[in-house]
Amino acid sequence: xxPKKQHQELLKKYAEAVVKVGLNxxxxxxxxxxxxxxxGVPPAARxxxxxxxxxxxxxxxxxxxTIWGDEExxxxxIRLQNAPSDSFGEYPxxxxxxxxxxxxxxxxxxxxxxxxxxxxxxxDTERIGAMQKTHLENYKEVGAQxxxxxxxxxxxxxxxxxxAAKMFPDxxxxxxxxxxWQAIFETTRADQPDPVASWKEHIQNLKKRSGYLQxxxxxxxxxxxxxxxxxxxxxxxxxxxxxxxxxxNGVIFTANMPTEETFTLPDRHRAExxxxxxxxxxxxxxxxxxxxxxxxxxxxxxVNAKKNEAILQQLVDTDEGSTRLGEVALVPASSPxxxxxxxxxxxxxxxxxxxxxxxxxxxRFTLTGGEELTDEEFIAAGGNVSLNHVDFMIGSPEMDxxxxxxxxxxxxxxxxxxxxxxx
Amino acid sequence: MTxxxxxxxLSKYADVVVRVGLNxxxxxxxxLRGILDDAPLMxxxxxxxxxxxxxxxxxxxxxxxxxxxxxxxxxPESITEVPDWIVTRYEEYYKRMDAELAxxxxxxxxxxxxxxxxxxxxxxxxxxxxxxxxxxxxxxxxxxxxxxxxxxAxxxxxxxxxxxxxxxxxxxxxxxxxxYEADPVAAWNEHCAKLQRYRDYLNAQKFTALHxxxxxxxxxxxxxxxxxxxxxxxxxxxGITAVPNLPTEEVFTTPHAEKVNGTVxxxxxxxxxGVLIEDFSLAFENGRAVNVSAKKxxxxxxxxxxTDENASRLGEVALVPNSSPxxxxxxxxxxxxxxxxxxxxxxxxxxxRDTIVxxxxxxxxxxAACGGNKSLVHTDFMIGSDQLDxxGINPDGSHTPVFxxxxxxxxx
Numbered sequence: 001x002x003p004k005k006q007h008q009e010l011l012k013k014y015a016e017a018v019v020k021v022g023l024n025x026x027x028x029x030x031x032x033x034x035x036x037x038x039x040g041v042p043p044a045a046r047x048x049x050x051x052x053x054x055x056x057x058x059x060x061x062x063x064x065x066t067i068w069g070d071e072e073x074x075x076x077x078i079r080l081q082n083a084p085s086d087s088f089g090e091y092p093x094x095x096x097x098x099x100x101x102x103x104x105x106x107x108x109x110x111x112x113x114x115x116x117x118x119x120x121x122x123x124d125t126e127r128i129g130a131m132q133k134t135h136l137e138n139y140k141e142v143g144a145q146x147x148x149x150x151x152x153x154x155x156x157x158x159x160x161x162x163x164a165a166k167m168f169p170d171x172x173x174x175x176x177x178x179x180x181w182q183a184i185f186e187t188t189r190a191d192q193p194d195p196v197a198s199w200k201e202h203i204q205n206l207k208k209r210s211g212y213l214q215x216x217x218x219x220x221x222x223x224x225x226x227x228x229x230x231x232x233x234x235x236x237x238x239x240x241x242x243x244x245x246x247x248x249n250g251v252i253f254t255a256n257m258p259t260e261e262t263f264t265l266p267d268r269h270r271a272e273x274x275x276x277x278x279x280x281x282x283x284x285x286x287x288x289x290x291x292x293x294x295x296x297x298x299x300x301x302x303v304n305a306k307k308n309e310a311i312l313q314q315l316v317d318t319d320e321g322s323t324r325l326g327e328v329a330l331v332p333a334s335s336p337x338x339x340x341x342x343x344x345x346x347x348x349x350x351x352x353x354x355x356x357x358x359x360x361x362x363x364r365f366t367l368t369g370g371e372e373l374t375d376e377e378f379i380a381a382g383g384n385v386s387l388n389h390v391d392f393m394i395g396s397p398e399m400d401x402x403x404x405x406x407x408x409x410x411x412x413x414x415x416x417x418x419x420x421x422x423x
Numbered sequence: 424m425t426x427x428x429x430x431x432x433l434s435k436y437a438d439v440v441v442r443v444g445l446n447x448x449x450x451x452x453x454x455l456r457g458i459l460d461d462a463p464l465m466x467x468x469x470x471x472x473x474x475x476x477x478x479x480x481x482x483x484x485x486x487x488x489x490x491x492x493x494x495x496x497x498x499p500e501s502i503t504e505v506p507d508w509i510v511t512r513y514e515e516y517y518k519r520m521d522a523e524l525a526x527x528x529x530x531x532x533x534x535x536x537x538x539x540x541x542x543x544x545x546x547x548x549x550x551x552x553x554x555x556x557x558x559x560x561x562x563x564x565x566x567x568x569x570x571x572x573x574x575x576a577x578x579x580x581x582x583x584x585x586x587x588x589x590x591x592x593x594x595x596x597x598x599x600x601x602x603y604e605a606d607p608v609a610a611w612n613e614h615c616a617k618l619q620r621y622r623d624y625l626n627a628q629k630f631t632a633l634h635x636x637x638x639x640x641x642x643x644x645x646x647x648x649x650x651x652x653x654x655x656x657x658x659x660x661x662g663i664t665a666v667p668n669l670p671t672e673e674v675f676t677t678p679h680a681e682k683v684n685g686t687v688x689x690x691x692x693x694x695x696x697g698v699l700i701e702d703f704s705l706a707f708e709n710g711r712a713v714n715v716s717a718k719k720x721x722x723x724x725x726x727x728x729x730t731d732e733n734a735s736r737l738g739e740v741a742l743v744p745n746s747s748p749x750x751x752x753x754x755x756x757x758x759x760x761x762x763x764x765x766x767x768x769x770x771x772x773x774x775x776r777d778t779i780v781x782x783x784x785x786x787x788x789x790x791a792a793c794g795g796n797k798s799l800v801h802t803d804f805m806i807g808s809d810q811l812d813x814x815g816i817n818p819d820g821s822h823t824p825v826f827x828x829x830x831x832x833x834x835x
Contacts, residue, residue, distance in 0.1 A: 050486075063501060064497075083477065090479030094515065101507060
């Protein structure tokens with residue numbers, strides 16, 4: 001167990017990196033800190049929030065506010081709500097109006113994940129589904145703004161006892177939490193002597209990969225691996241993105257810490273074949289395990305899961321856009337997060353350990369000029385519109401990926417889970 | 424107290440909060456406000472509320488440490504920044520006549536050592552922003568209660584290790600809220616009936632003023648002709664009758680804002696926004712505090728009464744016998760919810776509309792003409808002791824003993 005003082009020091013460095021690299025917070029901006037899934041930041045992240053708040057004020061923030069979310073309250077509601085079932089339509093509206101107020105003012109948004117991957121385990125799936133649907137409907141306007149990078153935003157994580165226990169079930173509670181913190185510090189480079197400098201170098205390396213893929217303008221990717229034979233079209237004008245983005249408020253930011261991925265949008269009309277998940281998926285407090293998804297003309301026509309298939313089906317049934325894909329991301333199987341050899345049960349980490357695709361909404365900034373299009377125009381161009389955006393992992397050391405050019409030529413993009421080109 | 428004993432008591436406490444404090448109705452939504460350390464009670468209340476048919480319970484947690492971090496680290500120029508949605512989140516609830524529970528368990532010394540000017544600027548900006556919510560006063564059933572949080576417990580019992588201090592403070596809260604009674608709800612019904620008899624007596628007497636005498640105190644508080652004494656229960660505009668403070672031992676009304684004269688000495692420290700004000704006196708002339716002095720926190724006290732034009736006038740006068748169960752515990756709680764129920768007190772600042780007959784339907788001018796006070800602040804401070812005598816002054820000028828040596832001098 002790391003001494004208290006050392007932990008505190010790392011927490012401080014981590015918070016500074018989040019404010020400087022992740023958000024790139026500008027003097028005079030306000031900052032709202034929250035977490036959509038738990039309707040606020042889980043209190044376990046309290047000490048980290050303190051450090052982020054200090055770092056934000058040091059960077060000249062005009063106002064910093066954290067909305068707290070208690071996952072136990074969600075459980076109590078699902079178990080005990082003794083009211084008509086349509087009252088699951090109730091939602092903390094101020095959570096949305098607070099975030100929208102910040103977005104409209106060009107302020108910054110930080111999401112801190114510390115969620116229990118099994119938060120809603122064993123509870124009534126219909127009630128879970130009703131609550132999740134209400135959440136998605138209410139969160140829609142925030143999702144739309146975030147997906148066009150209206151402001152500088154960032155998603156990071158903090159360790160919590162419940163999450164740590166899920167990851168390291170054989171360790172004692174305190175040790176598990178410490179080990180999870182260590183993993184967070186290492187993967188976010190907070191343990192480096194100069195985290196900010198180390199991030200600059202990392203961002204440059206990722207940009208070389210996205211630059212190469214951008215120049216290729218593949219019309220499709222073809223995936224082969226155990227249980228997977230899958231072709232995914234890429235629309236004209238697709239933009240490969242990594243690490244950094246320019247927000248509409250003029251700030252260049254890094255939306256995820258950690259980040260190891262290079263990603264773009266698939267063509268919502270062109271996905272064929274079956275793809276097997278290689279990691280469990282934590283969705284809205286439930287863990288979906290051992291699953292595969294079959295596509296025809298871009299549409300999901302079948303899902304199979306050994307665990308929580310009903311939750312997966314609810315996800316796909318949310319709306320028309322949830323039957324299609326909105327993101328395709330490439331991550332080598334040797335990524336620093338993959339090499340740790342353990343699951344995080346948290347998309348922020350697991351998606352950076354594995355190639356993945358996302359069910360639902362495509363990010364507007366992954367299509368050239370996408371921010372300016374109406375929903376109809378975006379859809380016509382191959383972009384997907386949905387209440388959901390849920391990544392799931394399909395990469396492994398046995399995965400091969402080819403890039404298919406306009407004339408049908410195939411070029412190796414990944415072999416045995418690793419990059420097959422030099423950049 | 425074992426953990427299971429504690430949770431049994433906490434369940435009973437949550438039951439009293441939902442049934443007596445809020446009198447929550449089936450179909451209501453409930454807004455819950457507290458600090459992160461209040462989570463155990465927040466969760467129990469949420470369970471009870473859903474079982475009672477609440478359609479939705481919305482918890483709003485704050486972390487008081489973040490307030491201190493702001494004062495220590497933010498640009499002082501930005502300290503008056505208050506976002507609009509802080510207000511709109513409450514308004515949504517008040518407009519729908521939902522219930523609200525506030526948990527008051529703050530660290531009394533949270534802001535010790537912070538520049539009083541900055542604190543005053545920050546508080547004033549917040550109060551100005553919240554001002555439009557005043558029109559919803561008593562619209563919906565609301566209640567204030569407390570939980571024993573570590574920082575507060577440590578202040579109340581500084582000589583005990585924090586765990587023991589916390590346990591002891593919980594015992595005090597449970598005892599004050601009648602949770603150890605075999606049937607706490609029945610005990611509350613009986614207690615409310617008693618407070619209402621004192622309230623009815625004072626309403627019938629229609630004193631023109633109260634005259635306070637005690638060590639360092641010689642104060643005459645004029646009362647409005649349309650004074651309305653209140654106690655224990657409030658009838659809210661949404662038709663629900665409930666008990667907005669747990670515990671409560673007081674009966675209270677509003678002074679006439681222009682008819683307070685003489686000097687009053689505090690008998691307990693005042694915790695104002697995280698700063699302690701100790702050993703203080705105020706001298707009044709025609710309702711206005713013209714001189715204040717304090718051994719500690721004088722600067723903060725002066726800032727308080729300078730908040731706005733009428734922050735130097737009184738807005739509440741409350742009677743609590745020295746033998747009140749909370750007073751008898753001989754503990755200084757550094758928390759108004761408890762200390763005000765251990766002692767006669769008065770409040771600087773705003774008057775409650777329901778302390779003047781018909782006051783809720785009056786314009787601001789009409790309310791002021793009746794003697795009501797309007798201010799951004801409403802801060803209680805304690806003036807009771809076992810040496811305090813209070814006379815009621817009748818319309819014909821004769822005196823009726825109301826309190827003698829800190830105890831009720833009337834039988835009801």
